[in-house]
Amino acid sequence: MKVERDSVKLSLTNELINDACIHSMNANNHNQDYVVTTSSSMDVLIIAFKRSMAVNDLYDDDHFGEINVESYMFPSLQRIGEGQLAKVNRPILYKFMNLLITSGFKTEMKKAVKESKKILFTGHSSGGAIASLATLWMLDEYTRKQNIRLPIGCVTFGSPLIGDGTLTHAVRREKWAGHFTHFVMEHDVVPRMMLAPKTSIQDHLPNILEFFQQRVDPDDVDPDQAREFFENVLINASTVASHDAFDLMEPTNSLKERLSTDFIKVSPYRPFGIYVFCTRAEDLGANAPRQQLVVENPNAITQLLFYFLQLPNEDQDLDQFALQSLTENFSYEQELNNNGLRLENLVYLKNLNKELWTSNGTSSEAVRTSNQALFELNASAKWCLLAAEEAEKRKKDNENHIKESMRKYKSNQTKNKAKIIEDLLDEVRNYKQKHGDGENDYYEAFKLQNEYNDFQANVNRLEQAKIWDVIIEMVMRKDLPDEFEVWDELVVLGTCFRRLYEPLDIANYYRHAKGEGYLSYLGVRPKRYKFTQRWYEHMNVTGFELVSESNFVAQVEDLITTVEKPQAEDETIEQVKYDLESIANKVNEWKCDEKIGNEDVFWGDAILSKLKKKLP
Structure with missing residues (x-):
């Protein structure tokens, strides 16, 4: 018996994005781990997860704290042929497993499925990471195992990375990427911090995470700690981006594998789903509305997570920029109030090799104006983005050759x-x-x-x-x-x-x-x-x-x-x-x-x- 693979994506609207942002922020002020409500404008069940920025809730004792997913919970999250399970952040996985065991979450979901509800999971910061795991569990438990076609969606705001490349592969293989929409502010450090090993930032973690948890006054943050934390995240993000770019350009080169294995352990965490980068071109001023750049290629997302985090110019004060990267994790609701997180503002970045090199090379006014931040990237960034796109094309060509050999x-x-x-x-x-x-x-x-x-x-x-x-x-x-x-x-x-x-x-x-x-x-x-x-x-x-x-x-x-x-x-x-x-x-x-x-x-x-x- 062949099982229907196509899942039903929840269609996002401006009202749903608005509700998701508001409820994800409000969940942070509740005592319970998640809040269940209904969308104000649509009959959609919204489950908003509370963030927890304690060190033990994000980092394990290991270098990066990754662990294999539980196969009975997430049987689809693997490379099928090899039987290689995806790896995820251990504390975040255990927190979600504890929710399934001790809270009424499982009962809530069973009731929602029985009533054929549309479901939207959401969360801010680490709450978004839990929302992503909850969505993956629902897709595996109900869409794959029970073949129930239920509209399910996930919207996160400033969420850290939670899984490795195998998870990314599995999500794309199952055609689940469209269920996930991750909003990321241009300089928000939280979506990048899992690219740095705990050992490189552990001296500053308690104070930095306390800043995120309590949302203290930015003036009370030690500028030296903020700068050193930011620099370590940026350096490790650069290592990951360079590692993946080399892999894209030289896919069969074993030197990269030897260097990775013998000399440096690179972060396993990679993005999955659809990313919406909220960027602002420098020449438009601080009060200009942000540009919403939508990226679906996970390799391109990895590159942009690094390149958008770089200082925009040499004159930028590093202490100020580091502090800005911390405070941007709190700016999603403000961006919502400025009418920034809206569908009509989204610009999808595709066919990069046709439009990347010059803002005047496109006939579309919308693309020309909205891609301004992308056009300002340096040549290295553009080459990496082109390599990501060419890698997908090369894979497709290989597939077409195999298909031809089968006819x-x-x-x-x-x-x-x-x-x-x-x-x-x-x-x-x-x-x-x-x-x-x-x-x-x-x-x-x-x-x-x-x-x-x-x-x-x-x-x-x-x-x-x-x-x-x-x-x-x-x-x-x-x-x-x-x-x-x-x-x-x-x-x-x-x-x-x-x-x-x-x-x-x-x-x-x-x-x-x-x-x-x-x-x-x-x-x-x-x-x-x-x-x-x-x-x-x-x-x-x-x-x-x-x-x-x-x-x-x-x-x-x-x-x-x-x-x-x-x-x-x-x-x-x-x-x-x-x-x-x-x-x-x-x-x-x-x-x-x-x-x-x-x-x-x-x-x-x-x-x-x-x-x-x-x-x-």
Whole structure:
């Protein structure tokens, strides 16, 4: 059963943004961790989370304090093929988990879903981080697991980063990025502070976070502490931006990985969702309305988080600018009152290579005036933004090339073309069908290799393996779009490939396995089958099975080897009988789940009978 992947985004309006900002600020004055209310103009349930700027609520004892997400809570937040879980900020994750366990939040959400409510999560500063986790949990719990299409949105104001690049990848893969809108003031230091390790800012953290928590008078802040805190955040933001820019421009260079691993630990935290940068061009004056620049490319967002934080000119007083970066975290409500946070002010930054270099190079007056702050960026910033855009284009080109290799050519067109995936699949289907009524099924025939068509099937197997190994390598190198692994045609073809060819790989493995020291096939199973299996299981929202409908014959081969050992003990034989019964039960389960019954599935009648005959 294929699950509907497209979630329902909550359509934002000026009224909703207004309510989100007001309620997120008001939540900071309440005793409870979150406040539930209803939008004044729309029937939308608003859950506003209170910020907490205590050191222990943001920073752990580790360098950056990241931890793997809990897979039972956020099963989608991972790289599917590798099974690599996303990492998030540990204190923020634990705070949200505590909300689920001890408060009435879970009950509130269950009631809202039952009543088909539209839901908007919001928060200011660290409250926005909790709002983001709550949104991710709702999308996984209800949209993915239960296939409930409920309008859900998240709007944050000055929220710190909470997750790594794997989380960013997963959000884009699931098409969830549009659920998140993050408003960030140009110089607000809070959205950048997780780019700095705790060790670099820990001397100033208690006083700085106390400033954010109590919103004390800026004149009471030690200018030296504010400056040193700001400088450390800026330096580490520069390191992250340079690291990612190098990765964009030299994606296959291993030097970057060695430098990152051996010499410096870079912050794992990266942005996800849609960012709205509230900027102001210097020549327009301090009282001019801010420009709302909307950026969706996460690599471009990372660059802008750094470049917008830099001093606008050499004459700028550093102490004053550092203090401004602290106080800007409190300016969202003021910006709202100045009619700044409004949809009609938003300008989407796309096609940067066409419009980035000069403000006069566009025919759109709106783009020309609203992009003024972007045009004032230095050349390095512009090159990094262009690299971010070109990286996405390169990934898309790679995907198109793979798609082309999957399309079936007509027979009269294939004479001068290499065979491609669907052609090879058809050939092995014919091979399997030919042996369907014979003395040996296609598994046993391939293992014996007695006929010429067995040899041809082996050549076919090697050609398919090469194609899929290249695809898997590109996925692991992140050379393909984030949504590639959930592309329907890929999952379907990958599943057909796995079910048809993995038995042949297993037959080939045990045909050549010699002596006592060989490993079980399941211990050396190729990535091309692990990945394609995980893609299928993710699409159908099922857990990963080590022994699956395409590889259980390997377990049968291992049992046969065990039985054939001289003087096998009675206890061992009994265990083999138990394991055989378990396999038979699994086969019946797969039949009920319609995994077996498809013409592409091999379910091992002959080899199961062979094992039964060898048992006393």
